[in-house]
Amino acid sequence: MTAVLVAGGAGFIGAQTCKALSQAGYLPVTLDNLVTGYEAAVKWGPLIKADLRDREAILKAISDHKITSAIHFAAYSLVGESTKNPAKYYDNNVGAATAFASALVEGGVEAIVFSSTAAAYGIPTVTPIPEDHVLAPINPYGGSKIAFEQVLHWMGQAHPLRHTILRYFNAAGADPDGEIGESHDPETHLIPLICQAALGTGKPLTVFGTDYDTKDGTAVRDYIHVVDLAAAHVAAVKRLLDGGSSRIFNVGTGEGVTVKEMLTTAEKVLGRPVPHSYGPRREGDPQSLVADVKRIRAELDWEAKHSDLETLIRTAAAWQANKKY
Numbered sequence: 307m308t309a310v311l312v313a314g315g316a317g318f319i320g321a322q323t324c325k326a327l328s329q330a331g332y333l334p335v336t337l338d339n340l341v342t343g344y345e346a347a348v349k350w351g352p353l354i355k356a357d358l359r360d361r362e363a364i365l366k367a368i369s370d371h372k373i374t375s376a377i378h379f380a381a382y383s384l385v386g387e388s389t390k391n392p393a394k395y396y397d398n399n400v401g402a403a404t405a406f407a408s409a410l411v412e413g414g415v416e417a418i419v420f421s422s423t424a425a426a427y428g429i430p431t432v433t434p435i436p437e438d439h440v441l442a443p444i445n446p447y448g449g450s451k452i453a454f455e456q457v458l459h460w461m462g463q464a465h466p467l468r469h470t471i472l473r474y475f476n477a478a479g480a481d482p483d484g485e486i487g488e489s490h491d492p493e494t495h496l497i498p499l500i501c502q503a504a505l506g507t508g509k510p511l512t513v514f515g516t517d518y519d520t521k522d523g524t525a526v527r528d529y530i531h532v533v534d535l536a537a538a539h540v541a542a543v544k545r546l547l548d549g550g551s552s553r554i555f556n557v558g559t560g561e562g563v564t565v566k567e568m569l570t571t572a573e574k575v576l577g578r579p580v581p582h583s584y585g586p587r588r589e590g591d592p593q594s595l596v597a598d599v600k601r602i603r604a605e606l607d608w609e610a611k612h613s614d615l616e617t618l619i620r621t622a623a624a625w626q627a628n629k630k631y
């Protein structure tokens with residue numbers, strides 16, 4: 307069985323990807339310091355409790371499991387926190403990540419898939435946003451992600467380390483089997499906040515900004531189901547293991563949804579009201595972020611299959627109502 311080292315495999319997207327890797331016949335070997343992840347989310351392969359900077363643990367994992375490829379999810383990802391503490395974000399998302407990549411090179415690993423983000427584009431000048439759009443992040447989180455993209459670029463020039471960078475748009479939904487799901491603290495993502503408000507387990511939702519130049523005045527995002535995201539990672543690993551060269555892909559649906567549309571659909575799907583109020587725009591929230599997904603469809607033979615609004619909301623709500631961690 308081909309083993310894949312999954313840094314951050316105890317987190318929301320990492321754990322779902324471990325499940326998908328296992329279903330595709332790979333052994334996911336998780337490396338995670340559990341700073342925001344959960345031991346209970348690691349079910350499809352071994353967990354190595356270690357930091358990205360733990361060179362010895364990484365080299366041992368590579369040798370024990372004959373690792374030839376890695377996926378790197380392990381990062382901090384709270385935009386607001388990053389603006390207050392940029393050093394924390396650069397230290398982990400660039401410094402520790404670079405130490406991880408160096409250990410991979412030392413261990414002879416030649417393929418890495420990296421979780422980047424639509425935050426790399428900043429305020430887009432074109433919608434849908436193609437991968438070659440200018441990179442102009444408006445917060446340190448986005449800055450730290452493109453800094454590590456550059457690290458991978460230059461390490462790929464110096465060493466035989468090929469990369470696939472996946473720039474995700476808004477990850478959402480939960481495992482349809484209810485085994486794993488999103489458990490961020492604090493939770494900042496729209497769909498879990500909607501579900502928590504509807505179920506009464508969280509505060510009423512605040513909709514930030516009603517005066518955007520969109521069809522109903524609220525911000526537009528591209529929501530991608532975590533199962534579809536996980537499938538994109540499996541396809542990306544396979545492509546690199548087959549000898550594919552370094553490449554960057556957006557991962558989204560290509561469809562924009564406003565906050566109000568999500569809210570009204572959630573009320574229909576859940577059959578109950580979502581208590582909410584309206585507030586001013588949040589600083590640094592772009593009006594619209596929608597992916598151009600032509601490249602990933604053509605080159606990874608990947609398509610979003612679970613990202614309709616009903617599936618996103620239904621799976622997320624089921625998880626929120628019956629969280630395992």
Ligand SMILES: NC(=O)c1ccc[n+]([C@@H]2O[C@H](COP(=O)([O-])OP(=O)(O)OC[C@H]3O[C@@H](n4cnc5c(N)ncnc54)[C@H](O)[C@@H]3O)[C@@H](O)[C@H]2O)c1
Pocket residue numbers: 313314315316317318319320337338339340341342343344356357358359378379380381382383398402421422423424473474475476477478
């Ligand atoms: N959730 C989204 O909508 C979204 C969108 C775009 C990009 N991303 C990126 O996807 C990745 C995964 O996001 P998520 O929502 O699953 O986050 P998460 O916080 O649930 O998972 C991150 C995991 O990495 C681990 N980790 C962090 N720093 C570490 C370190 N130094 N050493 C070892 N382990 C460490 C955490 O314990 C956690 O298990 C992140 O890199 C994030 O920036 C997420």
